[in-house]
Amino acid sequence: MALVLTEDQELLAQTARDFVRTNSPISRLRALRDAQDSVGFSRDVWQEMAQLGWAGILIPEEYGGAGMGLADLAVVLEAVGRNLAPEPFLSTVLLGGQLLAHAGSPEQKQAWLPGIATGEKILALAYQEARSRYDLNRVSTQATAEGDTWRLSGEKIQVLDGQSADALIVSARTAGEDSNQDGVTLFLLAPDTPGVAIIPQNRVDNRAAALVNLDGVKVGAESVVGPVGQGFQTLSHIVDLATVGLCAEMLGGMSQIFDDTLAYLKTREQFGVVIGSFQALKHRAAKVFMEIELCRSAVMAAANAADAGESDLALLVSLAKARCSDAFVLATNEGVQMHGGIGMTDEHDAGLYMKRARAAEMTFGDAAWHRDRWAQLRNY
Amino acid sequence: MADLKTFRTETHQWLDANAPASIRGVGNTLLDGNWGGRKARYSNPDMKAWLDVMAERGWTAPEWPSQYGGGGLSKDEAKVLQQEMNTLQLPAPLIGFGLTMIGPTLLQYGTEEQKHEHLPGIIKGEIRWCQGYSEPGSGSDLASLKTRAILEGDHYVINGQKVWTSFANLADWMFMLVRTDPKAKKQEGITFLLVDMESPGVETRPIKLISGASPFCETFLTDVHAPAKNVIFEVNKGWTVAKSLLNHERNMIASAFGTTAGKGRGMRDWAKEHLGLDGDRVADPAIRDRMAQYEMDSRAFRLTTERARDAAKAGRPPGPESSMFKIYGTELNQRRLELLVSIAGPHALGWDGPGFEDVELTLTRDWLRSRGNTIEGGTSEIQLNIIAKRVLGLPD
Numbered sequence: 001m002a003l004v005l006t007e008d009q010e011l012l013a014q015t016a017r018d019f020v021r022t023n024s025p026i027s028r029l030r031a032l033r034d035a036q037d038s039v040g041f042s043r044d045v046w047q048e049m050a051q052l053g054w055a056g057i058l059i060p061e062e063y064g065g066a067g068m069g070l071a072d073l074a075v076v077l078e079a080v081g082r083n084l085a086p087e088p089f090l091s092t093v094l095l096g097g098q099l100l101a102h103a104g105s106p107e108q109k110q111a112w113l114p115g116i117a118t119g120e121k122i123l124a125l126a127y128q129e130a131r132s133r134y135d136l137n138r139v140s141t142q143a144t145a146e147g148d149t150w151r152l153s154g155e156k157i158q159v160l161d162g163q164s165a166d167a168l169i170v171s172a173r174t175a176g177e178d179s180n181q182d183g184v185t186l187f188l189l190a191p192d193t194p195g196v197a198i199i200p201q202n203r204v205d206n207r208a209a210a211l212v213n214l215d216g217v218k219v220g221a222e223s224v225v226g227p228v229g230q231g232f233q234t235l236s237h238i239v240d241l242a243t244v245g246l247c248a249e250m251l252g253g254m255s256q257i258f259d260d261t262l263a264y265l266k267t268r269e270q271f272g273v274v275i276g277s278f279q280a281l282k283h284r285a286a287k288v289f290m291e292i293e294l295c296r297s298a299v300m301a302a303a304n305a306a307d308a309g310e311s312d313l314a315l316l317v318s319l320a321k322a323r324c325s326d327a328f329v330l331a332t333n334e335g336v337q338m339h340g341g342i343g344m345t346d347e348h349d350a351g352l353y354m355k356r357a358r359a360a361e362m363t364f365g366d367a368a369w370h371r372d373r374w375a376q377l378r379n380y
Numbered sequence: 381m382a383d384l385k386t387f388r389t390e391t392h393q394w395l396d397a398n399a400p401a402s403i404r405g406v407g408n409t410l411l412d413g414n415w416g417g418r419k420a421r422y423s424n425p426d427m428k429a430w431l432d433v434m435a436e437r438g439w440t441a442p443e444w445p446s447q448y449g450g451g452g453l454s455k456d457e458a459k460v461l462q463q464e465m466n467t468l469q470l471p472a473p474l475i476g477f478g479l480t481m482i483g484p485t486l487l488q489y490g491t492e493e494q495k496h497e498h499l500p501g502i503i504k505g506e507i508r509w510c511q512g513y514s515e516p517g518s519g520s521d522l523a524s525l526k527t528r529a530i531l532e533g534d535h536y537v538i539n540g541q542k543v544w545t546s547f548a549n550l551a552d553w554m555f556m557l558v559r560t561d562p563k564a565k566k567q568e569g570i571t572f573l574l575v576d577m578e579s580p581g582v583e584t585r586p587i588k589l590i591s592g593a594s595p596f597c598e599t600f601l602t603d604v605h606a607p608a609k610n611v612i613f614e615v616n617k618g619w620t621v622a623k624s625l626l627n628h629e630r631n632m633i634a635s636a637f638g639t640t641a642g643k644g645r646g647m648r649d650w651a652k653e654h655l656g657l658d659g660d661r662v663a664d665p666a667i668r669d670r671m672a673q674y675e676m677d678s679r680a681f682r683l684t685t686e687r688a689r690d691a692a693k694a695g696r697p698p699g700p701e702s703s704m705f706k707i708y709g710t711e712l713n714q715r716r717l718e719l720l721v722s723i724a725g726p727h728a729l730g731w732d733g734p735g736f737e738d739v740e741l742t743l744t745r746d747w748l749r750s751r752g753n754t755i756e757g758g759t760s761e762i763q764l765n766i767i768a769k770r771v772l773g774l775p776d
Contacts, residue, residue: 003687282768297683371672
């Protein structure tokens with residue numbers, strides 16, 4: 001597949017950019033933060049995004065979606081990433097939705113996918129635990145069989161959109177030791193199931209996240225998603241796909257902070273000239289530009305590989321995530337430095353990008369983790 | 381498309397029938413390829429036969445117009461030709477600055493007479509060219525060059541010195557920049573001129589590098605005569621031609637490094653051998669991380685060159701400039717060799733003689749040579765200036 005947007009994708013990108021410019025300024029994120037909004041995103045804006053078809057891009061047509069690919073969704077995510085839109089693409093579209101679409105039973109799909117496509121249903125995937133870091137196999141939450149039901153106990157952390165989710169998908173250990181790849185099972189459960197406690201967390205990037213406490217939560221056999229004991233394998237694939245989407249969002253964020261920084265370099269005057277005329281800053285700006293270009297190629301290649309089901313998908317995902325992690329942090333660090341004192345103020349947006357860059361870096365594996373995965377996949 | 385299919389079949393058959401067996405699988409890089417010229421020496425006479433049979437069809441310069449002896453192929457046909465050559469493991473019949481630099485420049489700026497005079501010699505591999513740009517006082521600030529050319533009747537008299545002239549001692553002709561108007565602004569008094577290296581007054585002296593090799597020369601010009609008809613484009617407008625040629629040069633360097641990026645001669649096996657194993661992994665996690673970083677950056681770089689080609693093919697405006705590829709490609713080559721030296725450890729310290737394997741000695745020389753990659757063809761700093769100015773629009 002060529003590394004160039006199709007005409008349809010160009011159109012989609014244009015629509016997304018136009019929508020984001022008028023309906024999703026970055027001031028929205030700031031306002032939600034200042035109001036300490038319990039949901040963390042705007043249900044109205046999410047409805048509008050769903051009406052444009054974005055929530056259902058990946059969902060098969062039989063469940064009310066468009067049945068399109070990650071390469072298509074990526075152009076939308078890049079646009080919304082430019083203004084750090086907090087809507088639940090990651091939790092609902094990329095993680096929960098994709099997990100059910102790939103591994104869910106026909107009943108589970110029918111119950112949830114159409115509602116995701118219309119923007120009415122929010123899903124959350126509870127896969128992270130204290131000290132599990134980036135390894136999806138490090139699951140200590142226990143699920144014990146009791147007849148044909150299961151009893152779940154444990155704690156999940158930083159569950160994205162956990163506080164507003166209509167359903168939670170939880171990874172729990174049904175067999176094996178703490179970090180075994182086999183023996184992890186996925187459960188779909190309602191947040192008001194007895195024994196479930198959802199406690200909002202306050203993160204540096206203001207993205208809605210919650211602790212999910214499971215205290216002897218009883219669920220039926222119908223709540224299992226995918227094969228029992230094979231949850232790690234399912235999660236790995238879904239997180240790879242979601243990582244491509246996250247990378248597209250990161251690409252948008254780094255592009256925007258770089259554009260803002262360039263504009264500042266061209267207007268801010270010191271010593272009687274614009275600071276963008278200083279070679280010390282020019283060269284650094286040129287290096288950030290190169291890093292972003294390399295990221296773009298990696299993200300497009302990973303999205304194409306995901307849509308075509310290519311065998312080197314995991315390598316390309318690691319490539320995209322490692323590069324985007326480093327480049328987003330670089331672009332925001334340089335952005336704050338080049339803005340000088342104003343970049344350190346809460347009033348300026350540069351800090352919002354810096355915080356998002358760190359949060360994104362530490363979602364689904366940072367650069368070092370992905371380089372190590374690359375080395376393992378390449379047998380060294 | 382059906383035509384292209386036929387072309388592929390016929391090309392494959394013709395290549396298979398005409399390529400001598402002994403040249404298959406031979407390298408074709410800037411270092412070990414066939415540069416042609418009057419002084420060419422062929423360790424394998426079949427390379428000369430391969431050059432002649434390809435030149436006969438114009439396939440040394442597949443996309444150049446056939447009226448000058450070129451292949452007259454379309455872009456797609458030329459791509460098929462290259463693919464079929466790769467399939468049969470055939471080396472390029474000819475490489476050098478005639479094909480990559482002065483040829484494209486003549487096609488763009490030369491008169492009909494100049495094209496007919498010089499292009500056939502390039503295509504047949506009879507004439508080898510060198511580039512007379514840099515001077516002792518004019519490196520990155522190329523436009524400050526001082527080599528003087530004064531018109532006397534129907535010829536110029538040239539006095540001055542060039543430096544870093546690649547393979548001047550092996551070249552037949554030089555394309556050079558000379559100052560024809562010392563009073564004008566520095567970019568506006570420069571002329572692009574062709575000079576026969578056999579002209580009286582031309583002297584070349586190889587420069588020994590830190591690697592021990594001497595791919596570059598100093599070139600001294602004392603009362604050298606060159607016909608006025610050898611001016612390319614207009615007198616005092618040579619800077620325009622020079623910049624266009626520099627663009628060809630950057631592309632040449634970038635593509636030379638772009639195709640090798642990430643293909644580090646058995647880096648993994650070397651690492652396992654020198655550093656030992658921890659389970660089935662290279663034992664040193666710091667080296668492992670550097671290897672992964674290098675491989676991943678190389679992959680991203682190759683994907684970006686692919687993306688630029690795909691965008692051009694789709695008729696989209698050009699994205700990142702050739703400057704970016706020049707910077708990144710050369711840095712990757714340096715990183716590859718630095719990493720191999722780190723992996724080899726004390727085995728990378730040999731200069732010659734006993735106790736070192738050939739592959740180790742070659743590595744040492746290649747590492748030293750590669751430090752020049754970010755200097756030659758416009759330093760990385762100059763390329764960053766170009767990106768800042770032309771791509772990012774930052775002011776002077």
